[in-house]
Amino acid sequence: MSLTPRDLGLDRPISRRDLFDGIALASLGSALGPVPAARAASTPFAVRGDTAEALSVPHALRDGRFWEHAGAPEPTGERYDLVVVGGGRAGVSAANGWLLRHPSARVLVLDNHDELGDPRPPVRAAGPDAVMCDAESFGADTLVTTASPGWIGRLPIAEAARRDLLRLHDEPPDWFPGLSAEAKQERLAELTYSRFLREVCGAHPDVERFCRTMPSRDWAYDARAFGAIDAWGTGYPGFAGLGLDRDKPSRYNSPTVRRDWHGAAPAAAPALDGRALLRLSSPVVSVRDGVSAATVGYFDGDRVGTVEAGAVILACWSAVVPYLVPELPEERRRALRQVVRVPALHATVRLRDPGAWRRLGVERVRWTGAYWCATEFAPPDSVRLVATPCRSELGPDAGSAAGRRELIRTPYDVLERTIRDQLARLLGPVGFDPAGDILEITVNRRGHAYPPEHCRPWHAYHPDGPFPADAARGPFGRIAIGGSDSVPAARADAAVLAAHRAVAELAR
Known part of the structure; x- marks a missing residue:
């Protein structure tokens, strides 16, 4: 059911912060456009970070x-x-x-x-406890807990896609028979993970749609830009049958995958x-x-x-x-x-009562196609959301430049509406009210977030x-x-x- 702006609480007087590379956008005058009268007097934007000169x-x-x-x-x-x-x-x-x-x-x-x-960049987190196969990808929202046995059978995807996904997880074949290990790695280095699933594995389109946001939280772009060689190095499904040596990374892996291979942690700041x-x-x-x-x-x-x-x-x-x-x-x-640096978008939502999230029974949720690709509980009372502005279909360089331009132009109200909408869809069934249960929203847009x-x-x-x-x-x-x-x-x-x-x- 579609909720009205009033149902979502867009008119509620809460603390709202909209930051761009550390700057409170409200200090930039017209950058946000007019603040709605319903919250102009009682809902100031808290200023943190630099003056407008920073950018x-x-x-x-x-x-x-x-x-x-x-x-x-x-x-x-x-x-x-x-x-x-x-x-x-x-x-x-x-x-x-x-x-x-x-x-x-x-x-x-x-x-x-x-x-x-x-x-x-975000610290590599454990994988999600659940995946929201959302309406943007599959026509309706279905939350599937991935830690329980038989979870693939509960996905709202075509039956052929379930069979393909099971095969990728449990018994993938050698997609490149007769090639040496080096030649197999060269083939993977020529592909994104999305192309690998579609063109090499011949997987049902629902499989690629389900897997698309797997890299998004950690890399700020999705499987249409994420390399197949790094997907192999990160342990994504579909590669076990290739017989590649898991004791060492490929020379084609990106520096981060190579560094993380044996669990090396970056030096403290x-x-x-x-x-x-x-x-x-x-x-x-x-x-x-x-x-x-x-x-x-x-x-x-x-x-x-x-x-x-x-x-x-x-x-x-x-x-x-x-x-x-x-x-x-x-x-x-x-x-x-x-x-070209990669843009990123994060939000933190402070809840009046975190009970709904606890009743949900999971900590981290990946979304397959909604605006915010990841939601995770941050004790004691907050939810963190991640979105990927990069236009991944264009690749990490051109996609980052295009995504940064879109990120700058996106009104704050659009971001708040998507946040409230997705939290309502996720937590509404366990007693969450998007109008009354949100105390504070901080949006942090970073147009030049991560080194390439x-x-x-x-x-x-x-x-x-x-x-x-x-x-x-x-x-x-x-x-x-x-x-x-x-x-x-x-x-x-x-x-x-x-x-x-x-x-x-x-x-x-």
């Missing part, structure tokens, strides 16, 4: 508008041995690494946000050495190498101030670098622009290279690139590796 300044640089209004830079008279652009994991690692080599150095870290965060000076809400707008020092300009909200630096490490997104360092050779600028990962079949240069980052890296006078985008490494480790390499390049 508006980099975007103005990109669009060629910033210097039209910024005024001439004003020297502050400050000089540092190292200036780090970006205060994330890479920036903190770069500052700490420099101070380890030069304990008495003066180090300044500039960041465009008003607090330091650690935007890591480092804390900034107390000897370094941190300046927040200070987006960098120019970096120029000079005769005796580099000059770094940053916007403090009123003016552009400049400091001198003996060395500069750009621990920021690679795509930003060409706008900060216009003197870079064109080949390096092109390589830097090839980097080299993966097959999309990046033919993986694993042997040369990689786009090879042409982008290396010192440029006193300037080095040390952001997580600049290395072909697992996402959680790339920032630290890039920072350490940049420090070593400038210390030569």
Whole structure:
């Protein structure tokens, strides 16, 4: 049954927060459009994160508008041995690494946000306890608990699809008889998991539809972009009959799958050495190498101030670098622009009473086709939701760019309506009221969430290279690139590796 906006509680006075890359979108004026009168007076958007400059300044640089209004830079008279652009994991690692080599150095870290965060990819969670075969995929909602025996037989899919899915789980054949293990891995590296299911396994379309969102929570895109070689490495159904060695990953696996093969955990986020000076809400707008020092300009909200630096490490997104360092050779600028980060969308809903979720009897639910692809209980009283803005049918690069544009344009009210609707569909049968049982909704849109990962079949240069980052890296006078985008490494480790390499390049 379709619920009205009033049934869903869209008019209720609750705490609502809509964040984009850490910025409360309400502070951007018209970004959300008008707030409905029913909640304008009693439902303020709580502001967390930076002012609008955190994104508006980099975007103005990109669009060629910033210097039209910024005024001439004003020297502050400050000089540092190292200036780090970006205060994330890479920036903190770069500052700490420099101070380890030069304990008495003066180090300044500039960041465009008003607090330091650690935007890591989601921690690999256990698999879902249940799958919601939703109306978007199969015409009606059916929740199936996957931990109980015979769960495939309860799926609302065609009988032929049930047989195919059972075969993929229990007795898949050798799809490539006569080929060597290396040749089988090469074949998998040419396919996405969706294509593997359709074209190699010949599975019923319902099977691909059921499996499509299996990678979504961890990778921020679905099986239409997720490589078959990584699906094999992650343990997805359909590969057991190939006889491939499970003691080691394939050379074609992505860096994250290779790192996770034996359960290796990413290093904890480092804390900034107390000897370094941190300046927040200070987006960098120019970096120029000079005769005796580099000059770094940053916007403090009123003016552009400049400091001198003996060395500069750009621990920021690679795509930003060409706008900060216009003197870079064109080949390096092109390589830097090839980097496309993956967007992500998360929401946290605080419940008045978590009893309905406990009565549901599961902790994690994967959805097969609804807007939010994962819902999971977060004790003591919250639900976390994940959506994947990436247009997966276009691949991780083009799909991320297209999905980011759509994410920016999506009104907050649309997101809240989908959240309430899916929670009503999931929890309504066990006594949940979407109008009265929700106290707070926080939506966190991250347009540039995760560093890109080299993966097959999309990046033919993986694993042997040369990689786009090879042409982008290396010192440029006193300037080095040390952001997580600049290395072909697992996402959680790339920032630290890039920072350490940049420090070593400038210390030569």
